[in-house]
Amino acid sequence: MAFPARHTNNYQSELTLQQVSQRTLSTSPTSFHSPPSSYGASALTGGAISLANAKHLKPFATEDIKVLLLENVNQTGRDILSNQGYQVEFLKSSLPEDQLIEKIRDVHVIGIRSKTKLTARVLKEARNLIVVGCFCIGTNQVDLQYAADHGIAVFNSPFSNSRSVAELVIAEIIALARQLCDRSNELHNGTWNKVSSKCWEIRGKTLGIIGYGHIGSQLSVLAEAMGMSVIFYDVVNLMAMGTSRQVPTLQALLEESDFVTCHVPELPETKRMIGQQQLEQMKKGSYLINASRGSVVDIPALIHAMRSGKIAGAALDVYPNEPAGNGDYFNDSLNPWASDLRSLKNLILTPHIGGSTEEAQSAIGIEVGQNLVRYVNEGITLGAVNLPEVNLRSLTMDEPDHARVIFIHRNVPGVLRKVNEILGDHNVDKQMTDSRGDVAYLMADVSSVDTSMIKDLYERLESLSSRIMTRILY
Numbered sequence: 001m002a003f004p005a006r007h008t009n010n011y012q013s014e015l016t017l018q019q020v021s022q023r024t025l026s027t028s029p030t031s032f033h034s035p036p037s038s039y040g041a042s043a044l045t046g047g048a049i050s051l052a053n054a055k056h057l058k059p060f061a062t063e064d065i066k067v068l069l070l071e072n073v074n075q076t077g078r079d080i081l082s083n084q085g086y087q088v089e090f091l092k093s094s095l096p097e098d099q100l101i102e103k104i105r106d107v108h109v110i111g112i113r114s115k116t117k118l119t120a121r122v123l124k125e126a127r128n129l130i131v132v133g134c135f136c137i138g139t140n141q142v143d144l145q146y147a148a149d150h151g152i153a154v155f156n157s158p159f160s161n162s163r164s165v166a167e168l169v170i171a172e173i174i175a176l177a178r179q180l181c182d183r184s185n186e187l188h189n190g191t192w193n194k195v196s197s198k199c200w201e202i203r204g205k206t207l208g209i210i211g212y213g214h215i216g217s218q219l220s221v222l223a224e225a226m227g228m229s230v231i232f233y234d235v236v237n238l239m240a241m242g243t244s245r246q247v248p249t250l251q252a253l254l255e256e257s258d259f260v261t262c263h264v265p266e267l268p269e270t271k272r273m274i275g276q277q278q279l280e281q282m283k284k285g286s287y288l289i290n291a292s293r294g295s296v297v298d299i300p301a302l303i304h305a306m307r308s309g310k311i312a313g314a315a316l317d318v319y320p321n322e323p324a325g326n327g328d329y330f331n332d333s334l335n336p337w338a339s340d341l342r343s344l345k346n347l348i349l350t351p352h353i354g355g356s357t358e359e360a361q362s363a364i365g366i367e368v369g370q371n372l373v374r375y376v377n378e379g380i381t382l383g384a385v386n387l388p389e390v391n392l393r394s395l396t397m398d399e400p401d402h403a404r405v406i407f408i409h410r411n412v413p414g415v416l417r418k419v420n421e422i423l424g425d426h427n428v429d430k431q432m433t434d435s436r437g438d439v440a441y442l443m444a445d446v447s448s449v450d451t452s453m454i455k456d457l458y459e460r461l462e463s464l465s466s467r468i469m470t471r472i473l474y
């Protein structure tokens with residue numbers, strides 16, 4: 001159980017420390033809860049330690065843990081969280097900011113995908129939040145620094161949908177080269193238009209990959225298997241897969257490629273990295289694909305390059321503004337150039353479906369769901385994208401009077417001395433601490449503690465000026 005889940009300065013202004021402690025104590029069973037039989041030990045321990053008699057730590061009464069899942073998170077993830085006894089609210093779409101703020105006030109855990117923007121303004125209202133699960137790859141939608149500074153861990157699924165994106169891009173390369181979508185649309189409208197002019201095989205053509213990470217490198221292998229030559233540009237020196245080749249500059253890639261595809265994260269440096277100048281550097285009659293983030297390509301510049309014939313076709317899966325849910329939304333009020341895009345030939349427009357396959361969504365649900373449970377119940381931050389990664393081996397059932405102390409604090413000199421003075425009255429079995437930038441994460445297992453000692457430990461840790469968040473699991 002956690003003692004208590006979280007209270008920040010905001011929270012403190014509503015409930016005094018004592019009220020928080022009393023409330024948590026009164027609702028907190030001090031005894032060990034057996035995990036539901038449907039739930040495997042490896043999920044709880046993250047597989048790090050598979051002791052047959054591992055003691056599964058729990059936050060305060062698990063039914064008090066409130067989870068909000070937005071954007072149609074997969075059933076696998078929903079089941080993992082529900083099976084813990086948490087209260088899970090599930091919504092199919094994202095929420096407008098005002099509704100999000102209302103909902104986020106109460107929850108300890110929020111699960112989102114790429115649409116929900118967890119800005120500082122939203123997170124400021126999330127006074128009970130301890131963890132965010134991004135059930136996707138990208139984490140650009142979350143203010144990661146604000147979250148870290150307030151002790152909110154953020155997890156994602158770094159590669160569960162990479163293959164799905166790579167396969168979509170392969171499909172798009174062939175579809176663009178053969179003007180497949182135009183032919184299909186024409187025939188849907190009753191027009192037979194059998195042409196070969198400017199339709200190509202992809203064999204022997206050069207694919208230029210911008211960003212050679214999980215998706216880019218996977219795509220490289222698939223493209224070579226179909227006879228393409230692959231070059232890539234990345235800010236990091238990377239091992240080339242197969243016979244692909246890293247080029248030194250973006251310009252070199254653009255000048256040499258028949259197909260250019262973007263697989264970089266959204267960063268200040270990647271914002272409009274494909275603009276008018278870069279489109280001019282591309283070969284005449286080449287193709288552009290963007291399934292990374294909508295901010296990476298300057299769309300008005302692309303429209304111009306396609307109208308002029310410089311770019312023979314393009315595929316876009318992502319846009320600067322995307323609607324919160326499904327419906328009739330792709331119009332000029334969402335993005336001012338939407339109708340211009342819709343009028344272009346050989347332009348494939350897809351609604352951010354790169355990672356939308358059964359396989360990817362199911363795997364992401366499991367991975368992020370397990371990470372969330374492991375963090376809530378055991379405080380383990382392995383895989384967190386904004387906090388130091390800290391793990392401790394599980395407590396065992398032979399250690400009934402143990403508690404796990406988690407102290408997230410500002411990384412300033414002298415904190416460990418003070419923490420150890422507080423823990424020093426107890427037997428500290430094991431302790432691990434690490435820092436990431438300004439934030440440090442300490443986890444310690446202490447033995448021979450009863451509830452009143454835990455309350456005392458909690459209050460003394462909370463009184464340290466460096467404290468960001470204290471949780472005690474037992």
Ligand SMILES: NC(=O)C1=CN([C@@H]2O[C@H](COP(=O)(O)OP(=O)(O)OC[C@H]3O[C@@H](n4cnc5c(N)ncnc54)[C@H](O)[C@@H]3O)[C@@H](O)[C@H]2O)C=CC1
Nearest residue numbers: 137138211212213214215234235263264265291292354355
């Ligand atoms: N359309 C969709 O449904 C999906 C879109 N994505 C997007 O794709 C992006 C890439 O995904 P992964 O390959 O998994 O990421 P990754 O982190 O494995 O790889 C990104 C690569 O980009 C490189 N990079 C960063 N800044 C760069 C720059 N300025 N110039 C050149 N290279 C740069 C990095 O060094 C890294 O090698 C994600 O961040 C996400 O935004 C991811 C999954 C699904």
Ligand SMILES: O=C(O)C(=O)COP(=O)(O)O
Nearest residue numbers: 113114115136137138355
């Ligand atoms: O994984 C990502 O970063 C994606 O862009 C996919 O996002 P989604 O889960 O489809 O909202």
